Amino acid sequence: MAKKDNQLIKRIEFEDNLKRQETEPPSTIRFEHLLTTSNNEIQYIVSKLESEKVKLRREIKEKEKLIRQKVWAHIFNNHQDITNLKGGDVFISKALGQEFVNKETVNEWATQGFAGQEVSEWIGVGLTAKDAGFCAWLRSNNKQITVKDLVNYDIDQLRREYCHNLSKEVEVFTSYISSLDWTDIHPDFAKRPWTDKTYQQLWSEQGFSPKQVQQYLARGFDINDFMFIAWLKNSQQLDIEQLEEEGISQLKEEYQQIWIDLNADFAKALKDWGEGLTHQQRWEKSGISHKEARQWMEIGFKLDNLMCIIGWKKNGFTFEETKEWIEAGLALCDDKWATIARITGRTSEEFFDNYWDLVSDEGKRKAQAWLDWFCPEEKKHLIKKLNIDRGSVWESPYPLNGSLNFSDFVNLEKLECRSNRITNLSFSNCPKLKELYCEWNKSLHLDVSQLPELTTLHCYDNGLTNDNLILFNQGEKIINLHADENRFTDTTPFRGLVNCRRLGLRGNYFLNNTESLSSLKYLKKLKYLEIRDNPSLVGSLTFLQDCKELTELLIGDTNINSGLEYFPENLEKIYCNPNQFAVSEKYKVGGSDLVFDYQSWRKDNSQLIEEVKNSNKYVEIQISPK
Secondary structure, X not given: OHHHHHHHHXXXXXXXXXXXXXXXXXXXXXXXXXHOOOHHHHHHHHHHHHHHHHHHHHHHHHHXXXXXXXXXXXXXXXXXXXXXXXXXXXXXXXXXXXXXXXXXXXXXXXXXXXXXXXXXXHHHOOOOOOOHHHHHHHOOOOOOOOOOHHHHOXXXXXXXXXXXXXXXXXXXXXXXXXXXHHHHHOHHHHOOOOOOOOHHHHHHHOOOOHHHHHHHHHOOOOOXXXXXXXXXXXXXXXXXXXXXXXXXXXXXXXXHHXXXXXXXXXXXXXXXXXXXXXXXXXXXXXXXXXXXXXXXXXXXXXXXXXXXXXXXXXXXXXXHHHHHHHHHOOOOOOHHHHHHHHHHOOOHHHHHHHHHHOEOOOXXXXXXXXXXXXXXXXXXXXXXXXXXXXXXXXXOOOOEEEEEEEEOOOOOOEEEOOOOXXXXXXXXXXXXXXXXXXXXXXXXXXXXXXXXOOOEEEOOOOOOOOOOEEOHHHHOOOOEEEOOOOOOOOOHHHOOOOOOOEEEOOOOXXXXXXXXXXXXHHOOOOOEEEOOOOOOOEEEOHHHHHOOOOOEEEXXXXXXXXXXXXXXXXXXXXXXXXXXXXXOHHHEOOOOOOEEEHHHHHHHOHHHHHHHHHHOOOOOOOOOOO
């Protein structure tokens, strides 16, 4: 017992001694005191000293940081004056580094919008004096990466992205400068004759410079003759100097014949669509030569598959690469899936080996299996935009079938999955998804309740009802929603779209009176509303008076024929049937019998509208000129 008391007394004395020493710097603990101190007590002291050391280092670091930032700010603001002083460049070199002695380096950072203090912060995390442009790109609207965020990123990977971004910008600038030379020759070189390629691009792809093109046009050739001239040069080995005037017509007939020999229908014109062009002209203006056309057709592409070929080429696939994927099992229009495979590292050989695991016994594509193979779990983070549209029926007879769950696509921002046979579409851990296009899936249950950033939703022709569309927070963030050709009986599912600007509800199953639309009164930011092709709707739209920002209203093929005096004053155009209202010629827009100018009508009926406002009583009126 006495032994325990002695130990307690010694412990109290030790604590008192430490308390006295806490008022002194920790380093003043005397060594001779430590000679009589037990190991446990030594450990206690060491712990306190180490904590104090960490705290002091942190304080020193913060103070040094503040001083360094002030020095950077001072030097950046007074760089010229300091360098003019004797020894000023030495001072800058020691304070900031040799690179910042150069005024151009300082100006580059200043031009990119950095103050001296900000430069100090970026340099402090390991970036260099030459990184002004890189740092500006990091904190731009596209990336929004701060100095503090940088620790969470792979800087080498970010540099690669920046390099790629720069290369695209240089390409745009180079193309613009080149376009100025081309339009000097002919203004139409900036036009796009068929697809998204301009005449300049079509001629350039065949290896012609502006000077050469100018020579050919001076000889009487047409701006559309780029493929013919390329054939003369490459296949016939005929330059412009070797061409004789009387022989050009015969050569042109010979050129036309090789297309006809490939397929006689190349000479046929498309009357209903294609702007009256022949198949040959469409292929040429899509940048496809006769030689390329023969290669594509040898692996199964036909005249009507032109858009599929354009897709493969646009996504960077050569003819040989396309052939490998088609032989492995993809369809002619499946360039989208091959593009996804390129991002996630899948190969055509692997696809061939796994093909029968991805389809049912009947050969139908199993939606979830197909998605999971092309986008394996460890690669999902690479996908920002995902396009798995089937395309038109005549291009692809192979839709995805069944349910799809998009889980852990953490960087996905845009998803397109139109024209499939998806029956259920749900999401989890897709925090960045903003745009969803899932039209024409016929019978769909759509749950987007876990998409907090969704702003655009196109889901028409999916058999959706009031019960199988589930929005996040009632759709509060949605700006653009098109839910046409579904089976909604009223607008209750949309009453939470308080920030919606465009709403399409064409061709639904709304009940017989316009009360089924009354929830739209909560959509006060609406600018565009389409409710046409709902013949059961009868009555007026008096509740639209609360939608004060509405400018376009589409109500054709309904029986809504009154309530015009309640329409918001900013409404500009009403699209309706000719006899839906008594619309006179005076109010027609652009000669159309389906549109009338509501503002002109309001101007002519201003007194009546004012009377209705004052009486707050509905008065049925007809649209007719004064």
